Amino acid sequence: MELSDVMRTCRAIRRYTDEPVSDELLMDCLRLAVCAPSGSNQQKWRFCILRSAKIHQLLGKTYKQGWADYAAQMKLERPSADDASRSARFIRSMFELVENFDTVPAYVMFCALRTPFMEELYTGASIYPAMQNFILAAREKGLGTVITTWYRLCEEELKELVGVPEGWVVAALLPVGYPKGKFGPIKRRPAEEATCIDHWDATLSNPE
Amino acid sequence: MELSDVMRTCRAIRRYTDEPVSDELLMDCLRLAVCAPSGSNQQKWRFCILRSAKIHQLLGKTYKQGWADYAAQMKLERPSADDASRSARFIRSMFELVENFDTVPAYVMFCALRTPFMEELYTGASIYPAMQNFILAAREKGLGTVITTWYRLCEEELKELVGVPEGWVVAALLPVGYPKGKFGPIKRRPAEEATCIDHWDATLSNPE
Numbered sequence: 001m002e003l004s005d006v007m008r009t010c011r012a013i014r015r016y017t018d019e020p021v022s023d024e025l026l027m028d029c030l031r032l033a034v035c036a037p038s039g040s041n042q043q044k045w046r047f048c049i050l051r052s053a054k055i056h057q058l059l060g061k062t063y064k065q066g067w068a069d070y071a072a073q074m075k076l077e078r079p080s081a082d083d084a085s086r087s088a089r090f091i092r093s094m095f096e097l098v099e100n101f102d103t104v105p106a107y108v109m110f111c112a113l114r115t116p117f118m119e120e121l122y123t124g125a126s127i128y129p130a131m132q133n134f135i136l137a138a139r140e141k142g143l144g145t146v147i148t149t150w151y152r153l154c155e156e157e158l159k160e161l162v163g164v165p166e167g168w169v170v171a172a173l174l175p176v177g178y179p180k181g182k183f184g185p186i187k188r189r190p191a192e193e194a195t196c197i198d199h200w201d202a203t204l205s206n207p208e
Numbered sequence: 209m210e211l212s213d214v215m216r217t218c219r220a221i222r223r224y225t226d227e228p229v230s231d232e233l234l235m236d237c238l239r240l241a242v243c244a245p246s247g248s249n250q251q252k253w254r255f256c257i258l259r260s261a262k263i264h265q266l267l268g269k270t271y272k273q274g275w276a277d278y279a280a281q282m283k284l285e286r287p288s289a290d291d292a293s294r295s296a297r298f299i300r301s302m303f304e305l306v307e308n309f310d311t312v313p314a315y316v317m318f319c320a321l322r323t324p325f326m327e328e329l330y331t332g333a334s335i336y337p338a339m340q341n342f343i344l345a346a347r348e349k350g351l352g353t354v355i356t357t358w359y360r361l362c363e364e365e366l367k368e369l370v371g372v373p374e375g376w377v378v379a380a381l382l383p384v385g386y387p388k389g390k391f392g393p394i395k396r397r398p399a400e401e402a403t404c405i406d407h408w409d410a411t412l413s414n415p416e
Contacts, residue, residue, distance in 0.1 A: 003214045003348050007243040007341055023405065027412070030399040035215040036340060037355055043396060047403045055406065122357060124332020125339075125380060132244060132337035133215055136344075140211050147245055149330060163408035172333060188251060191238040195255045197231065198263065200371035204235070 001140050009183045013144025014097035016177025021105040032137040036129035044113035045127050048162055051106055060102020066150035067098040104175040111168050127171045144179035147172050209348050217391045221352025222305035224385025229313040240345040244337035252321035253335050256370055259314055266362055268310020274358035275306040312383040319376050335379045352387035355380050
């Protein structure tokens with residue numbers, strides 16, 4: 001697929017079919033992930049494909065709880081099935097994601113070695129580009145995924161199960177599967193509104 | 209171009225021709241940048257196209273000094289012109305980058321609103337995917353760029369010049385121009401060496 005077509009249809013996917021996802025297919029995506037830049041081209045990254053029953057169980061329980069707490073705090077309820085509004089569809093997809101999180105075909109966890117003497121933000125500069133390459137490569141192969149961070153609620157236990165060494169951070173955990181729904185054009189605010197020239201207030205729609 | 213061809217030839221480019229780079233072309237890249245995911249799709253990002261003489265002057269001076277300090281610390285000298293080794297080519301490209309940093313056609317600065325109650329690492333998850341989309345889109349259009357962070361040496365002055373509001377972080381600054389050299393296949397360690405299944409030590413070449 002053309003680069004721009006992949007980017008423009010790379011929706012977050014939260015509902016997956018039961019169809020298994022092979023290691024070989026994930027490796028094809030990871031082979032493109034490693035094409036991404038990293039600080040001084042050091043490639044201090046590790047990609048963990050997670051499939052074990054123990055990990056599914058831990059993450060399933062954790063994500064269910066994470067969403068339950070969030071939904072309670074935000075007073076979110078499951079929308080009625082005939083509510084086709086944007087927010088209803090999003091909330092429904094979140095319910096479906098967490099309720100089935102313990103059975104998603106696979107997870108890919110993105111880890112990075114913390115950069116000494118640098119703010120933690122910059123550790124991200126050496127792992128999230130690779131993650132984004134992975135997401136785009138997965139989309140091109142018809143695989144759906146979404147960035148999640150609720151593993152933070154069970155991070156110590158997860159790190160111990162996987163054996164993540166001292167000094168490494170978990171940057172993201174992505175469930176991966178074939179989408180139940182469809183890929184389609186994504187919606188964003190126009191880039192012009194988020195872009196300025198030389199000064200913060202000089203946007204293209206509002207030049208100084 | 210095909211997604212995988214873009215990714216596999218997306219080298220860091222540090223040497224640029226004098227050919228100007230239009231706002232419209234940068235906007236085309238930024239329109240693909242905003243297709244990237246961000247936390248809760250909040251799109252709390254701002255892209256600053258920097259072109260003013262003052263900013264060129266400040267960054268030129270700062271990057272020259274940053275490299276001089278680094279080179280002194282690492283005892284790096286300009287390699288002789290006939291040294292075609294990998295490291296010689298890299299060091300030469302760094303010298304050329306900083307010596308011409310005050311005349312690169314444009315810079316694009318990537319800013320993100322700091323996420324409250326989250327470690328700063330996760331702020332990166334909402335800006336570096338957009339930056340990576342920008343880098344890939346630029347490559348596809350024949351533009352070269354490289355991630356830099358030495359602006360940190362003049363960050364307060366730069367933020368004041370641009371008018372970056374409180375609470376926003378500068379995540380990266382990318383010089384952009386048409387490459388003097390060529391795009392070509394990138395070199396990375398095999399993804400297999402960086403991937404494990406269920407446990408850190410169970411790499412594909414070394415399953416448990």
